Amino acid sequence: MGEGYYLSPDGQVAAKPYKLLRQALERSSKVAIAKYAWSGRERLGMLRVRGEAIVLHAMHWPDEIRDPSELLPPPVDVSEEEIKGALALMESMSCEDLEGDDFKDTYTEAMEKIIEAKREEKPLPEMPEPEQPGRVLDLMAALEESVSKAKASRGEDADVHELPKTKKKTAAKKTTAKKTAKTKQPARKTAAAKKTTGHGRRPRSA
Secondary structure: OOOEEEEOOOOOOOHHHHHHHHHHHHHHOOOEEEEEEEOOEEEEEEEEEEOOEEEEEEEOOHHHOOOHHHHOOOOOOOOHHHHHHHHHHHHHOOOOOOOOHHHOOHHHHHHHHHHHHHHOOOOOOOOOOOOOOOOOOOHHHHHHHHHHHHHHHOOOOOOOOOOOOOOOOOHHHHHHHHHHHHOOOHHHHHHHHHHHHHHOOOOOOO
16 A cells, blocks of 8 residues: 545535545444546545544555565475464564654654754754664574473473585686696797797808
8 A cells, every 4th residue: 555645525515424434434444445536547545544534545456566476485384383483472572552762753853953953053963873783683583482482381392403504615726726737838839939940040151
């Protein structure tokens, strides 16, 4: 889906149908799919309720959506234990509300401070360096840890799988050695050519 747009009734005549549609969508816990005109062409959109308003989300026609099959990873086997570990990890990372510093638009706030400083001809504000770098979550490591804890709670041994090591290639060194040996041959041909030239002189006449 694309960006969302608030819809408003066009005058008093459309106020009652607008409110009726909003309440019907809210009570049914459903969304509505409709066609609308945008930039001279017919588009597809989804209507949903947000508060007291109706929001329109732009959608794409089937021929506008790229086939994701070429982007999928190669086939792999996933065990039931790994799926349960993923569910446990998701549960531990879940939160009720999207609030706090992690869900704040810090980029917009920084741009507003820069614009305000330029407007008042003041020095640009300096952004403080983070005390600790952001932690990157290794999904597979977290899943393995979750599975290990689940097995340990049942008294089972946890298996740790390591990635296979790649072999070093030595073909490049052998090829270089052969090329170096071939470059010594032209020196012999040059010496032989000088010797033949010495025997080819004609004797002077008396």
